[in-house]
Amino acid sequence: MKKDSRAFVNQLVICVLVSMTLGGSIGLGTVWLRHQNSLTAKANTALVARIAAVERRSDEMKTLIQGEMRPELLRRRNVEMGLGLVPMNELPIVQVTENITDRMVERANRGLFTDVPVVPVVRVKLAQH
Amino acid sequence: MSKGYASNYRIVLLASVLFGCFGALGVRLFLLHVVDREALIKTIAKARENLISETARRGDIREARGGILATSSSRLKVGVDPFALRPQDEKKWPELAVLLGLPESELRRIFLTRFRAPAKPPGATATNAPAGAPGATGFSLSLNLPNLTSVTSASGAPAEDDDGAIVESGADEQAPKKIRWAKLRSDVSEKTHADIVKLGVKGVYGERYYHRSYPNNQLGAHLIGFVNRQQEAASGVEANLDFFLRGQNGWRVGERDGRGGELPQFLTRQVPAAHGYSITLSIDLIVQDIVEQELALIAERYEPLKASIIVSDPRTGFILGMANYPTFNLNEYHKVPEDEMERMKNAAVADIYEPGSVFKIVPVAAALEERLVTPQTIFNCALDKIDHRGKMRSLPGEDHPMGDLTVAEIISHSSNKGAAQLGLKLGEEKLYRYARAFGFGAKLGFPGGGEVSGLLNPHQKWGPIDITRIPMGHSVSATVLQMHQAMSVIAADGVLLRPQLITEIRDAANDAVFRYDRVEIGRAVSPQTARTVATMLMGVARKGGTAPEAAIEGYDVAGKTGTTQKLIEGQYSKRHHIASFVGFFPAQKPQIVISVVIDDADHRAPGGIAYGAKIAAPPFKRIGERLISVLYIKPTAQPAPPALPAANFPAGGRR
Numbered sequence: 001m002k003k004d005s006r007a008f009v010n011q012l013v014i015c016v017l018v019s020m021t022l023g024g025s026i027g028l029g030t031v032w033l034r035h036q037n038s039l040t041a042k043a044n045t046a047l048v049a050r051i052a053a054v055e056r057r058s059d060e061m062k063t064l065i066q067g068e069m070r071p072e073l074l075r076r077r078n079v080e081m082g083l084g085l086v087p088m089n090e091l092p093i094v095q096v097t098e099n100i101t102d103r104m105v106e107r108a109n110r111g112l113f114t115d116v117p118v119v120p121v122v123r124v125k126l127a128q129h
Numbered sequence: 130m131s132k133g134y135a136s137n138y139r140i141v142l143l144a145s146v147l148f149g150c151f152g153a154l155g156v157r158l159f160l161l162h163v164v165d166r167e168a169l170i171k172t173i174a175k176a177r178e179n180l181i182s183e184t185a186r187r188g189d190i191r192e193a194r195g196g197i198l199a200t201s202s203s204r205l206k207v208g209v210d211p212f213a214l215r216p217q218d219e220k221k222w223p224e225l226a227v228l229l230g231l232p233e234s235e236l237r238r239i240f241l242t243r244f245r246a247p248a249k250p251p252g253a254t255a256t257n258a259p260a261g262a263p264g265a266t267g268f269s270l271s272l273n274l275p276n277l278t279s280v281t282s283a284s285g286a287p288a289e290d291d292d293g294a295i296v297e298s299g300a301d302e303q304a305p306k307k308i309r310w311a312k313l314r315s316d317v318s319e320k321t322h323a324d325i326v327k328l329g330v331k332g333v334y335g336e337r338y339y340h341r342s343y344p345n346n347q348l349g350a351h352l353i354g355f356v357n358r359q360q361e362a363a364s365g366v367e368a369n370l371d372f373f374l375r376g377q378n379g380w381r382v383g384e385r386d387g388r389g390g391e392l393p394q395f396l397t398r399q400v401p402a403a404h405g406y407s408i409t410l411s412i413d414l415i416v417q418d419i420v421e422q423e424l425a426l427i428a429e430r431y432e433p434l435k436a437s438i439i440v441s442d443p444r445t446g447f448i449l450g451m452a453n454y455p456t457f458n459l460n461e462y463h464k465v466p467e468d469e470m471e472r473m474k475n476a477a478v479a480d481i482y483e484p485g486s487v488f489k490i491v492p493v494a495a496a497l498e499e500r501l502v503t504p505q506t507i508f509n510c511a512l513d514k515i516d517h518r519g520k521m522r523s524l525p526g527e528d529h530p531m532g533d534l535t536v537a538e539i540i541s542h543s544s545n546k547g548a549a550q551l552g553l554k555l556g557e558e559k560l561y562r563y564a565r566a567f568g569f570g571a572k573l574g575f576p577g578g579g580e581v582s583g584l585l586n587p588h589q590k591w592g593p594i595d596i597t598r599i600p601m602g603h604s605v606s607a608t609v610l611q612m613h614q615a616m617s618v619i620a621a622d623g624v625l626l627r628p629q630l631i632t633e634i635r636d637a638a639n640d641a642v643f644r645y646d647r648v649e650i651g652r653a654v655s656p657q658t659a660r661t662v663a664t665m666l667m668g669v670a671r672k673g674g675t676a677p678e679a680a681i682e683g684y685d686v687a688g689k690t691g692t693t694q695k696l697i698e699g700q701y702s703k704r705h706h707i708a709s710f711v712g713f714f715p716a717q718k719p720q721i722v723i724s725v726v727i728d729d730a731d732h733r734a735p736g737g738i739a740y741g742a743k744i745a746a747p748p749f750k751r752i753g754e755r756l757i758s759v760l761y762i763k764p765t766a767q768p769a770p771p772a773l774p775a776a777n778f779p780a781g782g783r784r
Contacts, residue, residue: 005137006140009137009140009141009144010140012144013140013143013144016144016147034394037394038392038393038394040394041393041394041396042393042394044393045391045393053319056202056203056319057319057320059186059200059201059202059203060202060203060318060319060320062197062200063197063200063202063342063344066196066197066200066344066345067342067344067345069196069344070344070345070346070348071345071348071414071415071418072345072346072348072418088758088759095763095764
């Protein structure tokens with residue numbers, strides 16, 4: 001009888017110790033998981049903040065670019081830098097009244113049946129100072 | 130069973146201690162979680178709760194080609210907590226001053242001002258401030274107390290004063306208040322802020338906000354409108370479509386740690402910020418620029434009181450360009466003097482004027498539609514009086530004597546007497562009905578806001594002479610946009626379209642939420658009548674018409690001049706006129722309608738009178754010529770036959 005009670009107490013102690021170990025492990029695991037959660041959440045927040053920062057810089061840059069492209073500034077730069085650019089007018093526009101497809105086919109095949117290759121003539125007018 | 134290895138006594142003792150500990154823990158947990166639960170939760174919630182608001186970004190306003198007209202970019206209000214400064218950072222202060230664009234002395238003054246003087250009781254004289262003790266950082270910072278009043282909010286929480294400083298509240302009102310945040314600069318860019326952060330001066334930090342900017346300055350100012358310093362949309366599309374643009378601020382509730390940092394893992398509730406929608410306007414940046422250049426030229430040459438130009442597509446009603454002189458810079462709206470606030474108004478839709486002879490398209494189209502006349506019907510335009518329903522009615526005068534004119538000649542030579550006779554033929558009721566059908570006397574639904582309805586009295590209220598004056602554009606007032614849309618009726622085969630300014634609305638993910646399309650208000654006249662009137666209007670810009678100055682080579686131009694005497698102190702002035710030209714081209718297949726209205730340019734006009742043909746028609750031509758290549762307007766394949774038979778009357782009649 002004495003043996004049995006001692007064995008029971010021993011088993012109880014073992015059970016308690018095992019329970020404590022298990023409980024502790026679960027607790028530690030939970031803490032570790034919560035820590036991981038916290039790290040992940042922080043990493044996510046940092047990423048979101050970084051994305052927001054990039055978007056902000058991108059918006060700022062777009063505004064700057066648009067500001068630099070405003071017509072009034074481009075005109076001023078044209079004068080300051082002596083680029084000599086002029087607004088587009090009708091002169092370089094060729095109005096095509098005939099069938100566009102036929103016209104393109106004719107242009108593409110112009111040199112096909114001749115021995116002499118068609119070389120585009122480029123005339124360059126040099127500025128005279 | 131295994132043999133035990135411990136004595137009974139020890140085991141029982143160990144077990145008792147263990148159970149005792151667990152029991153104590155259990156009791157404590159029970160007390161914490163059940164008995165004191167509410168009180169503890171309140172304390173914790175108060176100490177750790179963290180409410181963070183997220184400001185929604187206001188949507189962009191774009192032009193038809195995608196260029197940005199209005200945008201919100203992030204800026205920072207950078208300030209300093211003088212109590213958080215470290216002595217070892219002092220050597221970085223000069224560099225910080227350079228980054229902030231502040232004189233170093235000013236930066237030092239702000240950094241070293243750590244207390245704010247207490248609020249002076251009424252009537253109290255200025256007292257010497259107490260000397261400052263060395264700061265918490267351990268280094269001596271001299272106390273510099275500007276003679277300013279301490280500001281705290283009603284709730285006792287720290288509040289920002291006019292100087293941009295946040296002072297700590299305290300029980301003793303007479304004690305100097307600690308400054309916990311003093312503004313250094315309020316418009317720091319992200320890039321500069323990044324440099325400041327890199328510099329690493331502890332205690333200097335920034336508060337982010339969205340700043341509205343307009344990259345094109347004054348371009349399209351009256352259409353776009355602006356957002357004021359209180360972040361309230363004040364005018365234009367900004368105000369009228371504020372609901373879509375402003376978005377909705379978000380917030381999130383979580384917890385913070387002992388240092389005030391957010392603990393994202395304890396986020397409990399979150400409503401993300403819904404950024405504002407972007408608005409795409411039908412305004413074409415190039416067209417708008419051409420229009421504004423032309424207005425600048427008009428202003429330089431004629432120094433008018435004001436001027437407006439509208440360019441639109443008659444097939445859809447979309448406005449491609451609209452501008453007024455004088456104008457203002459959207460980024461510097463606050464610099465407009467108070468006595469010049471009128472320049473911030475979109476005069477093209479908010480101001481009314483007597484349209485004058487341009488209005489003649491209404492009685493002509495109405496008479497043709499009612500089959501009362503044909504283009505060849507002849508009227509005696511030399512009469513002074515005419516019988517109308519048994520009473521003699523006086524006819525308006527002409528600038529030049531005119532004889533018998535066909536209806537086509539009445540319009541191309543702008544005969545007032547002819548227009549009056551057409552009005553008499555129509556009668557009050559029909560003339561009024563057609564004027565309304567052409568869009569006069571009612572708002573057109575311009576989406577840019579600020580629109581007025583003009584003045585067109587119901588025909589029952591007309592005076593005896595109104596039936597002869599309204600057909601020539603007197604006794605009726607309209608906005609420039611109304612006159613523009615009336616001419617568009619002729620260009621759009623007789624249909625009055627709603628003037629459209631917005632093409633689409635896009636959400637923050639750039640997906641189209643809504644697309645606008647052509648909206649018909651109603652049919653004014655049949656397509657046949659509209660084409661007939663268009664053909665007659667072609668005579669205006671040809672040799673023999675009132676405005677050959679508006680002719681564009683290779684294109685048939687249809688249009689009408691107007692030279693309206695201004696009402697000065699109740700009388701029509703002979704020295705103050707409103708010159709206008711409203712027209713479209715190519716006349717047979719209209720692609721563009723242009724209105725040019727110039728108010729009071731007489732003092733610089735040739736001959737001292739600002740005729741529509743001389744002042745407003747040339748800008749029409751110049752704008753039209755430049756738009757050909759921009760909008761790919763094809764020339765007329767075969768020029769239309771002359772709309773007018775050769776007429777024998779004095780040339781140069783201009784109205």
